[in-house]
Amino acid sequence: MHAPRKVKLVDTADQSLEGDGEILFQPELACLCGSDLLYFEGDYHEHQPEIGQSLHEMIGRVVETSGNKFKAGDRVLCVPIEHYGFFERFRVSESRAIPLDSRPPEDEGLIAQPLGTILFGLKKLPAILDKDVAVIGQGPIGQLFCAALRNLGAREIIAIDILDERLEISPKMGATATINAERENIIERVREITGGTMADIVVEAVGHREHRINDCFNLVRYGGDVLFFGVPREKIDDVHWRVIFDKNASIHNTIGPSFERDFPLAMRWIAEGRIDVRPVITHRMPLNEIQEAFDIFGERRDSSLKVLVDFPR
Structure with a gap:
């Protein structure tokens, strides 16, 4: 996000594991969130974007691990720290990922991230x-x-x-x-x-x-x-x-849901059919149209709700 409301893809150095209990995560599908707009709009002094911001609702694969929670190839829902998820691959603690349930379609499983934040709030x-x-x-x-x-x-x-x-x-x-x-x-x-x-x-x-x-x-x-x-x-x-x-x-x-309780419960609700999230999924676009995806979402165009972005696989 190199200027207000402007997104471009740039080359950066590859990330690698640096300590125990980490995974190298490769995003496959992400969705835009209202908090991403804080960085996209560019006029919030407390949210000036850096390279890698801003995406944080995403599912993908574990490429490599130095921990015991996952193995290479596992599909997971991952939430990067401070919205630093706008990378082809990135390093993150394995504690910030949960297994992706195979029962629902992947776009519905992805909604476990925002739903988990809601369940955490309602518990208060x-x-x-x-x-x-x-x-x-x-x-x-x-x-x-x-x-x-x-x-x-x-x-x-x-x-x-x-x-x-x-x-x-x-x-x-x-x-x-x-x-x-x-x-x-x-x-x-x-x-x-x-x-x-x-x-x-x-x-x-x-x-x-x-x-x-x-x-x-x-x-x-x-x-x-x-x-x-x-x-x-x-x-x-x-x-x-x-x-x-x-x-x-x-x-x-309400901020800071649990990766042990809230996100897994949200995934279960979706996988078991306790909640139907399909009405909120309105758009799905490839990564090379990320600028248009943010424009549609930020301007609330075309009856948009959740706008999903496909990464290359």
């Missing part, structure tokens, strides 16, 4: 069963939140976005109601849907410069919970803290 909340939940943002993460909340027994799953094409997908992923925030008053609609009580839980799944944290504060009920999932800027101005303070509500952030 009180029991979901019979709760009214609002999910602000219906990009890939918001859609997967709807699906996970359905599995966990939420009563109302209220999907909120400004794009109709995304809200049309939400009921397929588990939403019981949808709200277009540009045309409807979200406070009035959530009050109507919940019978006046407002949401027990509100999930912020937008993040970045477009974060909707103040909307979360307005939609949560007294004593409720807000899960701030979307990656925020380093500093956020004009946060209405008194609103959430007076509601005696709790705020949870």
Whole structure:
């Protein structure tokens, strides 16, 4: 990412194993994430891209190993450190990879990475069963939140976005109601849907410069919970803290899911058919079209949700 919103492929030195417990990983299929856009857009001072950034949701093969967890040729889901996954091959700790389940198609198995981050976040909340939940943002993460909340027994799953094409997908992923925030008053609609009580839980799944944290504060009920999932800027101005303070509500952030519990559980959900992730997979493009892939994803063109990128094999 050599300039804002510009990607090019360059030659770099081959990486090799340097210590015990490492793998040399060769990506085969990756998908773009909203946090990759922090580097792609180039105007976040805290996320200035370096060579190798930014990809981090990927599956591929172990080429070589100095550990005991895998053997050469194993297919795994791998999450590089700090998004340094934009390489033909790269060195990484074997602890940052899990086996790829052979039962689902590979594009569905890949979605275990974002789904694992969602399951980790949901574990921080009180029991979901019979709760009214609002999910602000219906990009890939918001859609997967709807699906996970359905599995966990939420009563109302209220999907909120400004794009109709995304809200049309939400009921397929588990939403019981949808709200277009540009045309409807979200406070009035959530009050109507919940019978006046407002949401027990509100999930912020937008993040970045477009974060909707103040909307979360307005939609949560007294004593409720807000899960701030979307990656925020380093500093956020004009946060209405008194609103959430007076509601005696709790705020949870979420980062750093477990490779021993969360990602494997997400893989099981997908492999066992407990969740259908197919509606969020909208595009699949070759590596030599990586610029177009980022443009489509970043501009939310062509009803894009998850945009996948095939590496040469």
